[in-house]
Amino acid sequence: MPDPRSSRCALGVTLFRPGRDQVERVLAQAAVAGATVIAFDNGGLSAADAARLVHAGVNLLSAGHNIGIAAALNRIAASARDAGAETLLLLDQDAEPPENLAAGLLAALGALRRAGIPAAVVGPAPAPAAGHKAPAYPPRPGVPENGALAPVQFLATSGSLIDLAAFERVGPFRDDFFIDGVELEWCFRAWSRGYGCYVARDVAIPHRVGGGVIRAFGIAMPRQPLFRMATYLRNAVYAWRLPHVPLRWKLAQAAYLPLQAGLYWADSGFRPAVLLRLLGAAGDGALGRLGPPKGLPKDLP
Structure with missing residues (x-):
């Protein structure tokens, strides 16, 4: 969850046909986040659940149809900037973030800033989930580590903290990619424009990719x-x-x-x-x- 002391960190969640437990998870996150919470409905959210999210203070966005994960993330980022946020913690509806996730990533981003290292995104180390393959983040050749922070070629969006000023300079996610490879292309673009992508090895989150x-x-x-x-x-x-x-x-x-x-x-x-x-x-x-x-x-x- 975003650190309640950091009102300029927004939480963004993408939704697609969420089940009751997934909606409850977002509601729980909104209750303790202490920051702007933005959700994008990419299809299948019931009117009753939408009303519950809005009543809980969630800024609920929707285009009325499925626009793909990249476009949904771009809409969330724009809403976060409009709300005055400086950073954006992205999650998907299945994410079960540890309590220290936001605080750990905010601290990691702060450490990079103090070291004079421009970073576009900092994410947690991927932890395996039962029956799923955890993603692998290849290291970025020729870039030194900074303590527990390792430079990587790319990392998953879910669980990652984006610096919104860097996002402005790197540009939005490619909506023509629609869903797969979105974060890979964006991270390579970030590196090419002088902004790094780092994994905080002292923070971890389970990842579920695919159906086996x-x-x-x-x-x-x-x-x-x-x-x-x-x-x-x-x-x-x-x-x-x-x-x-x-x-x-x-x-x-x-x-x-x-x-x-x-x-x-x-x-x-x-x-x-x-x-x-x-x-x-x-x-x-x-x-x-x-x-x-x-x-x-x-x-x-």
Whole structure:
């Protein structure tokens, strides 16, 4: 939760068809946050639950339909800036942040500022959740650590604290990416504009990605719906066209993406339709055809 002493830290939560326990979690966060709480409904929030959130003081935003995670985060950031916030702690509806999360990240950002190190975002170390693969954050080559703060190429948005002044300079999340690879592209862009991305290793939060894990040949990857895997593949291929994405990363992805796609196809039972969908997604990325994913199920983020 944001430190009650820091009224200029806002809490942003993205919602999509939240269950009762998820709404209760946001209500609990609003009760103890001591800061501006902003939620974006990306679809499926009932009128009764919306009213409960508003009554609890949550600034509830909605476009009336699913606009994707990137656009939702941009709307939250704009609302936080309008409220006078300097920092924004992002969470998703499934996040169960430890009590020290906001205080630890605010302290980490303060330590970087005192050291004269410009940072766009500071996040917690990913902790595994049962049945899910925790994300891995590759280190940023050539950038020294600062105590418990490690420079990384990118990190997940959920659980991360964004410096809103840096956000203004780096620019918004790419809404044409819609959902997958959003934070990866933004963090690479931040590095290219002189703002670092750091993990606070003394703070951790569980991450739940996908609906299980695909394991083969010593590799583990999240098990995702087909439209999510296709969007990830599309956006990763498109990222090869971006000058701020490091060449080393592009080369690593050129080797790794076909392997991931192959493992996903095998996990599907080698269905031809899955292979064609993945190949089409890679082609869309190469040609720059972005936006809402093809075959996006109604009401899904």
